[in-house]
Amino acid sequence: MAKPFRVGFIGAGGIAHTHAKNLLKVEGVELVCAADVSDAGLEKFKKDQNVARVYKDYKELLAKEKDKLDAISVCTPNG
Numbered sequence: 001m002a003k004p005f006r007v008g009f010i011g012a013g014g015i016a017h018t019h020a021k022n023l024l025k026v027e028g029v030e031l032v033c034a035a036d037v038s039d040a041g042l043e044k045f046k047k048d049q050n051v052a053r054v055y056k057d058y059k060e061l062l063a064k065e066k067d068k069l070d071a072i073s074v075c076t077p078n079g
Contacts (some may be wrong), residue, residue, distance in 0.1 A: 002028055003028075004028050004029065004030035005026075005028050005029050005030065005071070006030050006032045006068060006069050006071075007029060007030070007031055007032060007070065007073055008033045008034065008035075008061060008065055008069045008071075008072050009031070009034040009035070009045070009051075009072070009073050009074075009075055010058045010072055010073070010074045010076060011036055011074060011075035011076040011077075012034045012035070012036035012038070012041045012042050012044070012045035012046075012075070013036070013038070013045075013077075015075045016034065016036075016045060016049075016073065016075035017048060017049070019073045019075055020045075020049045023073070031049050032052065032053065032069060033051055033052065033053040033054065033055065033061055033065050033069075034046065034049075034054050034055070034061075035056070035057060035058040035060070035061040036054075036056070037056065042054045042056070053065070
């Protein structure tokens with residue numbers, strides 16, 4: 001079995017769910033973690049997308065997960 005392609009998320013709102021849904025259509029992709037300032041948004045993303053670890057601060061996510069991820073999906077507001 002090939003090594004999974006591990007993805008983390010910065011931002012766990014609406015567009016993150018869309019990214020996650022489509023990434024999971026690709027064989028071998030694993031959703032690993034997410035960071036968001038919204039407790040409610042983060043918990044919803046954790047539950048709906050089955051991610052193991054969540055963070056309130058994206059800098060903490062990057063520090064703790066940097067050697068465990070292959071990609072980051074940045075899903076923050078563009079404003």
